[in-house]
Amino acid sequence: MARERVEVSLTINGRTYRDRVESRLLLCDFIRHVAGLKGTHVGCEHGVCGACTVLIDGRTARSCLHFAAAVEGSAITTVESLATEAALHPIQQAFHESHALQCGYCTPGFLLTTVELLGRNAAPTTEEIRQALTNNMCRCTGYANIVKAVGVAAAAMRGDGAAKA
Amino acid sequence: MTEALHTGYIGRDILRREDSYLLRGQGKFVDDLPEPRDTIYLGFVMSPYAHARIRSIDASRARALDGVIDVLTGEDLAELTDPIVTEIDFPGYIRHGRPVLALGKVRFVGEQVAVVLAEDRYIAQDAVDLVEVEYEPLPVAADLETAHLDGAPQVHDHIPNNTIFSARFETKGFDPAPAAATHSIRERFRSGRVAGVPLEPRGCLAMPDHTADAIVFYSSTQVPHILRTALGKHIKGASESKIRVIVPEVGGGFGTKAQIYTEEVVAAALALKLRRAVKWIQDRREELLTSIHARDHLYEVEAGFDGQGVIHMLRVRLHTNAGAYSSLPFGCTLEPTGGARMIVGPYRIRNYAYQAYAIATHTCPSGAYRGVAQPTCFLTIEGVMDRIGRQLGIDPAEVRLRNMIQPEEMPWVNAVGVRYDTGSYVASLKRAMEMIGYAGFRARQPADRLADGKYRGIGICSFTEISGTGAPGWRARGLIRMPGFDSALIKIEPTGKVTAYISHANAGQAHYTTFAQVVADAVGADIADVTIVEGDTGATPYGTNTFASRSAVTGGGAILRAGRKVREKMRRIAGQMLEAAADDIEIREGWAEVRGVPGMRVSLTQIAETAYSMNNLGLPPGEDYGLEASDFYDPPLATMANAVHICTVAVDPEDGRVKVENHVVVHDCGRVINPVIVDGQVQGGAAQGLGEALMEELVYDREGQLQNANLLDYLLPTALDMPDIRIEHIESPTIDGEGGFKGVGEGGLIGAVPAIANAVADALAPLGCNVNRIPLRPSYVLGLIRAATGR
Numbered sequence: 001m002a003r004e005r006v007e008v009s010l011t012i013n014g015r016t017y018r019d020r021v022e023s024r025l026l027l028c029d030f031i032r033h034v035a036g037l038k039g040t041h042v043g044c045e046h047g048v049c050g051a052c053t054v055l056i057d058g059r060t061a062r063s064c065l066h067f068a069a070a071v072e073g074s075a076i077t078t079v080e081s082l083a084t085e086a087a088l089h090p091i092q093q094a095f096h097e098s099h100a101l102q103c104g105y106c107t108p109g110f111l112l113t114t115v116e117l118l119g120r121n122a123a124p125t126t127e128e129i130r131q132a133l134t135n136n137m138c139r140c141t142g143y144a145n146i147v148k149a150v151g152v153a154a155a156a157m158r159g160d161g162a163a164k165a
Numbered sequence: 166m167t168e169a170l171h172t173g174y175i176g177r178d179i180l181r182r183e184d185s186y187l188l189r190g191q192g193k194f195v196d197d198l199p200e201p202r203d204t205i206y207l208g209f210v211m212s213p214y215a216h217a218r219i220r221s222i223d224a225s226r227a228r229a230l231d232g233v234i235d236v237l238t239g240e241d242l243a244e245l246t247d248p249i250v251t252e253i254d255f256p257g258y259i260r261h262g263r264p265v266l267a268l269g270k271v272r273f274v275g276e277q278v279a280v281v282l283a284e285d286r287y288i289a290q291d292a293v294d295l296v297e298v299e300y301e302p303l304p305v306a307a308d309l310e311t312a313h314l315d316g317a318p319q320v321h322d323h324i325p326n327n328t329i330f331s332a333r334f335e336t337k338g339f340d341p342a343p344a345a346a347t348h349s350i351r352e353r354f355r356s357g358r359v360a361g362v363p364l365e366p367r368g369c370l371a372m373p374d375h376t377a378d379a380i381v382f383y384s385s386t387q388v389p390h391i392l393r394t395a396l397g398k399h400i401k402g403a404s405e406s407k408i409r410v411i412v413p414e415v416g417g418g419f420g421t422k423a424q425i426y427t428e429e430v431v432a433a434a435l436a437l438k439l440r441r442a443v444k445w446i447q448d449r450r451e452e453l454l455t456s457i458h459a460r461d462h463l464y465e466v467e468a469g470f471d472g473q474g475v476i477h478m479l480r481v482r483l484h485t486n487a488g489a490y491s492s493l494p495f496g497c498t499l500e501p502t503g504g505a506r507m508i509v510g511p512y513r514i515r516n517y518a519y520q521a522y523a524i525a526t527h528t529c530p531s532g533a534y535r536g537v538a539q540p541t542c543f544l545t546i547e548g549v550m551d552r553i554g555r556q557l558g559i560d561p562a563e564v565r566l567r568n569m570i571q572p573e574e575m576p577w578v579n580a581v582g583v584r585y586d587t588g589s590y591v592a593s594l595k596r597a598m599e600m601i602g603y604a605g606f607r608a609r610q611p612a613d614r615l616a617d618g619k620y621r622g623i624g625i626c627s628f629t630e631i632s633g634t635g636a637p638g639w640r641a642r643g644l645i646r647m648p649g650f651d652s653a654l655i656k657i658e659p660t661g662k663v664t665a666y667i668s669h670a671n672a673g674q675a676h677y678t679t680f681a682q683v684v685a686d687a688v689g690a691d692i693a694d695v696t697i698v699e700g701d702t703g704a705t706p707y708g709t710n711t712f713a714s715r716s717a718v719t720g721g722g723a724i725l726r727a728g729r730k731v732r733e734k735m736r737r738i739a740g741q742m743l744e745a746a747a748d749d750i751e752i753r754e755g756w757a758e759v760r761g762v763p764g765m766r767v768s769l770t771q772i773a774e775t776a777y778s779m780n781n782l783g784l785p786p787g788e789d790y791g792l793e794a795s796d797f798y799d800p801p802l803a804t805m806a807n808a809v810h811i812c813t814v815a816v817d818p819e820d821g822r823v824k825v826e827n828h829v830v831v832h833d834c835g836r837v838i839n840p841v842i843v844d845g846q847v848q849g850g851a852a853q854g855l856g857e858a859l860m861e862e863l864v865y866d867r868e869g870q871l872q873n874a875n876l877l878d879y880l881l882p883t884a885l886d887m888p889d890i891r892i893e894h895i896e897s898p899t900i901d902g903e904g905g906f907k908g909v910g911e912g913g914l915i916g917a918v919p920a921i922a923n924a925v926a927d928a929l930a931p932l933g934c935n936v937n938r939i940p941l942r943p944s945y946v947l948g949l950i951r952a953a954t955g956r
């Protein structure tokens with residue numbers, strides 16, 4: 001079996017990674033093994049669970065459904081970009097305060113889905129939140145606290161302190 | 166919450182310590198660990214047949230592939246390992262072995278027949294496809310209800326009628342037809358086959374350590390100590406002392422990862438032999454085909470009761486599907502003995518008999534998934550309560566109350582000899598009814614029923630939840646190799662900081678937070694000074710580990726016992742330092758103080774310096790150096806939690822869809838350590854329960870092919886499926902065990918399943934539909950409605 005290799009260059013969280021990889025290398029594997037960013041998790045490898053969700057040019061995508069070579073030149077955002085050394089991103093902070101994670105395996109995917117949601121809708125209703133989260137699976141939390149966290153994050157990012165309580 | 170229960174850190178909503186790194190994507194799950202460049206990646210060749218003889222295996226094409234190191238078969242692995250045998254000491258259990266790779270025969274689709282060793286995971290998968298196995302297909306017994314009939318194909322030659330386990334029991338003087346039982350019901354209840362489906366599939370990484378004949382074995386497991394013992398036992402020539410099991414972050418367990426799997430034995434054996442790192446990460450299809458399955462039970466039940474709805478006789482015959490092999494360590498007896506022993510629940514049932522069977526089939530082995538037998542046994546008894554109500558025209562909640570163990574009857578010893586020390590059965594049911602507005606719903610129900618074209622119903626599940634099982638509980642179920650205890654080693658370091666080594670392993674339960682709360686209270690430390698170490702057999706004392714709602718009970722109990730010893734020593738030292746009697750010393754949040762003399766105090770750090778001989782104070786006479794203690798805790802037979810779930814549903818007769826509209830839970834797990842974490846357990850469990858009741862089902866066809874080994878076809882609940890669940894707690898601390906703690910891991914799931922099924926049954930009762938099987942998928946519900954209405 002000939003294993004074709006191609007030169008791929010991707011910008012992940014603002015930094016460019018370049019490597020000769022197999023043309024069939026999945027984006028999630030590029031992120032995890034070439035760039036070494038292990039925060040992007042793989043739960044099904046067939047596009048259903050959402051654990052591998054990243055942003056490609058600002059839009060959510062399942063990194064297990066793309067070949068790295070096919071998104072050559074794109075800007076990828078992963079969970080590692082959200083927090084600074086000192087502080088969590090407001091969405092992460094809201095997840096923490098709302099007890100929105102247990103094992104944490106699904107969490108990076110939910111965080112990036114929330115980044116996208118709150119980017120286009122600063123004040124989503126509970127129904128809109130549930131709708132937006134429906135493509136990410138969590139087997140631990142039963143979603144209640146994730147839904148709550150997204151609402152808390154939205155309020156915090158709007159600077160609406162009252163809704164934080 | 167009562168004051169006395171919650172004076173320190175226990176009982177408080179303390180935010181999780183785990184979050185900061187998990188939220189940043191810095192959690193190290195097994196596939197995230199750095200591996201050496203020469204790591205060998207494993208790929209398993211799985212049988213496409215449910216039952217077949219292996220005629221030949223030709224790996225020449227796979228071996229020729231660039232990057233393939235070797236391909237090994239069952240014969241090769243038989244030289245390195247012994248077959249896995251689940252030792253269960255129970256009359257009626259038939260022992261059998263499972264080679265780590267199939268030898269001669271395969272018995273379920275997905276059983277591993279060969280293993281590829283390759284330089285990366287992609288190549289391993291390519292090579293798996295190139296291994297040519299010639300099979301001779303054999304007849305298949307995949308179905309629970311027919312596999313035990315005469316003439317069914319046999320899974321194991323020495324197990325007639327595939328009856329791998331059978332047991333019978335009657336209460337003393339059992340009377341099948343007592344005079345008081347003027348009415349009776351016979352019914353059957355059937356549960357579908359489901360699985361835990363943790364979001365992170367299984368995997369392991371075996372790393373040789375510097376002494377070269379030892380390994381560090383990283384595994385996504387819930388049971389590091391049990392795993393280490395199993396590896397030491399099943400790998401020929403291995404020494405348990407030269408295996409260290411470390412549990413990295415685990416992406417959900419739910420019992421699925423509380424089993425010992427053949428792939429782990431293979432990976433460890435190869436790493437020991439080859440002295441190279443060996444890694445295996447499974448994909449989702451493999452996960453669904455080979456990680457333990459659960460449920461697939463049939464209950465045939467008969468109840469005799471009087472005109473008031475009071476049960477005077479209960480008899481069940483139950484069959485569970487064991488799959489092709491008894492899984493390790495729980496075996497095939499866990500579900501039948503569990504269901505038969507727990508079905509009496511919070512009810513005053515004295516005259517009881519059961520027959521319980523585990524049936525081997527050509528399907529994936531079953532094991533201990535969250536809730537184990539309880540969702541189906543409570544589906545059964547709670548379904549019986551509803552049917553009694555319908556037959557007699559008595560409200561089903563009232564039927565339950567009439568049969569329930571009353572507060573003044575506690576402690577209670579149930580029909581199979583399990584003691585319920587404390588509980589809040591009546592209070593929990595009444596409170597849940599208030600929370601959901603039970604009476605109001607019933608009053609509105611006839612009008613609401615089809616107001617928007619939908620049928621509406623309400624369903625109750627009132628249940629006991631077995632948790633924190635100790636050695637006597639495992640022995641009663643034949644599990645002679647299951648220890649029961651867990652342990653804690655608490656050290657106050659010379660600087661006064663506290664390190665606690667616990668035998669458990671975390672898979673999302675937030676042990677680093679909750680155990681820190683218990684340790685801080687136990688020794689009187691500031692919680693910020695407490696560090697928890699667990700999931701590492703090289704560091705922590707032995708234990709039974711984390712499954713079956715055990716960690717709060719057994720880990721919490723062990724911490725309290727070890728903490729008491731450390732605290733006593735600190736009081737003696739502080740007493741000398743403060744020139745007071747040890748009995749007069751109180752220790753809290755990092756300070757030891759003479760009772761009633763504020764300011765007469767020394768810090769834990771000062772006490773520790775004295776204990777470690779780092780000042781010139783000297784120890785009290787006869788006192789040893791150091792400031793640490795370890796202890797074990799083996800709880801009684803069982804620690805009984807209880808809860809009530811009530812939910813309302815709308816059933817759409819157009820498409821058969823069920824929507825859970827309201828769901829309330831009153832939960833009693835004794836003394837609560839961290840309320841928000843307890844609520845999270847209940848909410849997460851309830852989602853799995855909703856899945857089990859309404860959508861999840863692993864479907865095997867007659868040939869034993871799993872039809873839906875992917876997450877598109879095996880449906881998991883999403884955020885849109887879940888109602889907002891309201892949860893309240895009643896705390897009835899256990900008086901039989903340490904600390905008042907009862908377990909909480911499984912109740913959310915257990916209660917949701919019967920509550921939802923009963924609500925659907927209630928909604929469709931006016932049509933005459935009999936709802937007695939789950940999952941209630943839209944097509945099935947639609948079929949029920951059509952059959953009843955003749956549409």
Ligand code: FES
Pocket residue numbers: 041042043044045046047048049050051052053062063064065
């Ligand atoms: S791993 Fe990509 S969607 Fe599941």
Ligand code: FES
Pocket residue numbers: 100101102103104105106107137138139140141364416417673
């Ligand atoms: S927290 Fe475990 S899968 Fe979501």
